[in-house]
Amino acid sequence: MDKSTENPEEDTVSLRSNGKTPACGVTKEKQGFIRTFRESARRVAAKNPLSPGGKGSKVKPEADTAGKELGIQTPPSPSPSTGSVKSPLKMIGSIFQSKQENNGDVPQQKSISIKRTKTDPNMSATHENFMRGRLTQSMNFGGRRLKNKNAKENKAVPEGTLEEKEEEKEEEVLTEVEETYTLPELPHTLLSVMEISKLIEMKELEDSHLHLLALRQEFQQEKERCGEVSPVELMKKEKDLSLLYGNLRNKITAIVRDSNSPSSGNEELLLPLARIIQEEEKRAEEPGSLQGSWMEAWREAVGEGVKVKLESVGLEQREQKASWLADHLGLLGKTIVEDLENVKRKLRWSYPPSFKVFGTYVKSYHRGVAQHLKKLEQQATELRELYSLLDWIINTYKSECIMGSQSLQPEMNDESTELQLEENFLKQLKDKYCSKVKGDIRDSLNRVIEIEIEEVWKVKKDPEEDENYFVSHIPMDIWTKMEGVVKNSRRIDAELEQKATSSCLEELKPFPNRFEEKFNCHCSTLKPQPLWTNYQITYINTFTVLQQHMEGYLATCPGEVEGFRREAKCLIVRLLQGLEDQFKEEVKPFLRRMMTRKWLNDDSDFTQLYKRTETLSQHCALMRPPHLQEFASRLHYHVAREYIGQLMKNYYSCKNRKHENAASKIRHQWDKLRFVFVDMESTHEWLHSVGDELCDIIGQKKNTEIKNNIEPLVKQYPDFSKSHLVAVLNFRGLVRGREYQLILQRFTELKK
Template sequence: MDADEDKKSPRNSAQVNGDEKESVGVMKSLRRSMRREAVMSLISPKSKGSKVTHKGDTKESEPLFSPQPPSPNPSTGSSVYSPLKSAASFRGTKGDDESDVAQRKSKSPDLKTEPNLSRLANPLKRSFKSIKKVANDRFSRQQPSVVVLDESKEEEEILEEMEESYKLPDIPHTPLSVMQISRLIEMEVLEEGYLNLLALRLEFQQFSKDSPMELAKMEKDLNLLYGDLRKKVGAIIRDSNSFPSRNKGLLPHVVRIIQEEERRAEEAGGLPDSWMDAWKEAVVEGVRAKVESVHLEEQEHNTSWLSIHLGLLGKAIVEDLESVRRELRWSYPPSFNVFSTYVNSYHQVVGHHLRKLEQRVAKLKDLHALLDWIVNTYKSERVMGSVSLQPDVQVERLDLQLEDGFLTELKERYCFKVKEDIRLSLDRLTDLENEEFWSVNKPPHKDDEFLSAKFPMDIWTTLEGKFSGSRKIDAQLEQKVTSACLEELKHFPKRFEEEFRRNRSNTLCTEYQITYINSFTLLQTHIESYQEACPDQVEGFRKEVKSLILRLLQRLEDQFKEDVKPYLRRMMTRKWLSHDEDFASLYTRAEQLSEHCDLMRPPHAQEMASQLHYHVVKEYVGQLMKDTYRCSDRKRESAADKIRLQWNRLRKLFEDMGSLYEWLHPVGDDLSTIIMSKKTEIKDNIWPLVLKYPDFSKKHLMALLDFRGLRRGREHRLILQTFSNLKNGRGTVDTDQSQVFFRDIPVTVNTDFLSNLPLFCLSVLRPDS
């Protein structure tokens, strides 16, 4: 214990003297034991010679953790000062040296007379001094040092970083042998080994160039010794945070060696590369060893292997940096920026570690876990943003040091995997639909009185899960994932349709088609919510769904048209006038259509009802334009009444179905009026048809008159003349193309030649009746 500590200590001096006497007794016993071991070791044949050898089986002695005393053979004026710290960290006290020398003189006179052991005196002295210094330091640590500032204040321990300044101890005149220096380095007696290495280096610098062989040998020895020192220093630094108590006493020596070598970088005999860079590399190696020691299970043994490993990795990083911040940083001067160096090392090492992990990742969930850990978790309070590391961790320097393009590559791979996963999910839904419904003819479900399938909600839920997961990573990835998913979804309607046509059942084909019209309409409604984010992909999906729905609707319409075709063909015939079976069958089939429309969601129910409404009335009226039946005077009123009755029944049915073609309703009444009118009244009743249906032509009028039984005569001529005048009076009026009706009805009755005959000829052929 030095004088300054004595002044500050409030302990009783008698107690201190007693403790010191006890310590001296212990020291004498240790000194005798160590002298015998050191002498036997140093005089062994292995210690002779100047070559450096490395023995793997050499037993390491316990390292001396306290700073070493100066070499006993200093040269005058050899003390070298750096611009940093006092000499106290490298030397023992003067009192200890004098006491130790006196005791050695009285107990080891043989060293003066024995020539073979005289050269061992200096190393033994230094070893004994070191042992005593360790003992004194331990003794000092056992006695609490308390500075009494006030009776009410408690004891406080204030930790400070090492001072930058230091004074190098005296360098020996004559260095130890190469083997001895190597042994000191191996035994981690770093200060003494380094001072002798510097002495050897000075000899090298001052050695005459006239002896190139000797010079080359000395240079080789220096390189070997410096290599050993570099390895030892690197090992201590690498393990400094793994074994802090073991290396705490060695780090100050390591730090001073690094500082001194950096100062002597331009001098000959040293290593060419930077010792500070070597220190940083050793820190990186220590961090790498820590990262690689984190438990990592095999994928086959645990499906959550990656999430578990990343959780343990984050915990290990925080614990290691906490240790650096709490203990290790105090063994370095501020210029080393120890904590920042360790943080940067973790950025670098973890970045490389994640690249290795990425090569083992095959599943989408593991890719997501890896991305989320890189982008979010690493910078969060669970790792680098931990409260226990604040405020030393700089917020702006929390990013991992990843390889160029690695994160972009990882995101692209994630998007591709999401797209692949979506396709598999969609195919599974199609297979499930086949297993549950098509293959067993199971009726589809109803939802709010409409036929519906479950897969639209399943698809939407799956997509939202993918989008939500990517959104947690970053907005850019969410955009890419959304685009990729919708691009894959665009191909689903056509693939679904192909599977349905391959496996559908004829028994419930109509119900299934209505179900999928409803389901894809609902799915499109969900997808419309992504219009702003991905307009092109949404538009592409919209077109595919529209095409599918049109094809399904067309099949329903074609099936209905095929069913009612024989009934419509027998309208406006002699049998039709006397029997109602065909119309009853037509009406029954139309009622079934109405029931199906009730199961279809708008607007497609109205669209299909409108299209089939148009088809039925067009085919019904079309029978009037064919030369299949001609009414006599006594039959025309019955025919007109029947047309009006059947027309109104059809009109009411299609109104209930929600047909949008209300403009078709007056056609039946207007035609019936003309059929039942007298000849002289017909020309006054044709104007509603001309006004409401501009596409009603002269041929249609002549066919209608032929059905009524009026094929020629004066009135026939006047009716056609009146029609022409009405058409000319309208002029060229723009026709609403959505309300074209008669233009689509072909006329098969040819009576044009009769209309062109002069009026007197017609009167000769047939008198007016």
């Protein structure tokens, strides 16, 4: 069966543009448009009160009357009756009227040409051009939407109650715009410069561009006939062309700049302006073209729109809200994602594929955000603000929160997620951050000293104890502050972690000296009170613990850790030396009176010596290792040397067998001192036996036995000299005689 018989409403007109037959899909789309346009024209004509049979017409044809009398309903005539006025829409609809509707014998395959009709005298030339432009737009600037309209059939009802009811459903399906296009025929009648400018102002881009091309064509023809046309007129026309093209480009720039704004309403203009850009890029080398690339101008317009979008994001002042920058960056990321989602979902379908719309917007955001961040960097002065900025740049921007968002996939797979920052911007920002870290750590260390002055030194507060050690808040406060900075920096990247750690340690390096200076200034008057000793032990522990904490950064910053370790160790040594000097000063008068007549008869001096040694031992029990052992060993050596040294000074010589009492007393006192230093964990165990060996020599009842007891003393203590032996014999009361000489002779033999 013939298709024309099956579907008499189907338009079988074959459209041709510029002698080229459109593709199948394009033909169907254009035919659908023509059919819809013709049906609309018919409905308008049917409703025309001046048309016979039209709704509201008072003139009824005789055929209709006769038909009613016979009970036959005659369909309305497709053509107007004689004397009726043609409406413009009816006239335009007649252009597409197929000959098959008038003559069913004509084969369907035979195509007919579209003829121009004369314009109604009442229509202005501008309106004629506008209608022709709209028609060519629909035919040649095919949009990105395919519209399916389903209308219900009108059911016949009794006369007098006839009403047309139509229900249209429009489904919008986004399809990719064709890359190629057909340029409509240029108008034969040119508009004036003012009229073209008015079209541009009214955003009639297609019509204004066609007239510009016609004007440009005329200019090119006149330029070729340069001898026939006045150079002044030619220059004037070239100036007009440049002015109009400039206006058109500015209008396109403004439309593109605002195209991604919800309130722009210019979405339907994007495809026409894209075709204009394509056409002008092709004609870039022809005379009369505007300087500069149209495509580049479009990209710049996209960038300007992105810049406006970024600047519209809310930004509060620091005085209004402490988290002003973090909040702004959060809103900034949300705006970027929403904008690119709109480009992906809608905007990119308004352009041909060659424009690479999504990628252009992504690159524009990379550049625009980089410039926006440069302004924010100048306002960021606090450490938390600089951290927020660095974290957003290095981590957040390219993460799933923004450029890596799932809603932007898979388009983002082909795009870079890196910001287009200036060459040294990130380095300068990191340096600024590290400089602020140093200042922040310096302020924290100063506050540590101030707290110690106000809460401890001024009120003479006793140190706190924890796990049998004197403790202070200082190492934990400093380590907590530093560790927070290091951890935050590590979240950004390893390079910043290393720089921030180095900055902290560099600022920490001079802290021990500053602390010691303040301590001596505020607490030197406490000497030699026990509180002074307790403070010194407390700060020995403090810097020991702080040094251990800093060892954790040895792998990251070995040089800086070693520098702080050296300064902390020097302070600990000075504090230990202060304790040692204080103890030596306290026991000096008591040690000086050892091995004298008073000492032999009175224990008061030794009692004071022992008391102070035991008190210091109790204090030192609250000192952390390894300094306790080192300090106890030094004190042990000092007390032993000074105690025994009094024997060598020949202050007293025992007579009348008092040497036995002296030996017994020395042994008893030596044992008491030994037990004290054992409790202090002294490592000088070799000093324990020296007292016993001397007591054996001093306490011997017979002088003849002395030479047999000096061998252990000589072998264990190589520095024990002949003068030492003479002093010991003198204290015993043996200063001459044969036995005296035999003892010295034996000593000489042992030394060999």
